[in-house]
Amino acid sequence: MNTAGKYSAIASFVTYVKALEALDPRSFPDEYAEHSDRIRELKPFLRAHGILDVMEIKNPEVAALIGV
Secondary structure, eight states: OOHHHHHHHHHHHHHHHHHHHHSOTTTOHHHHHHHHHHHHHHHHHHHHTTHHHHOOOOOHHHHHHHTO
């Protein structure tokens, strides 16, 4: 089992979410869009490892990005 990929996806997800939450989308639209794209790209990895089955996404914007 490739556990490194699972931990990498989780770490990346948390990193991008924290960065996204710190950005004002009106002041930094390009950076906000880039972080949003990275978060959406991680959804298949989070789903494949069952992370979204046991983790509640509290930020409604992030939840909408990944469709949970």
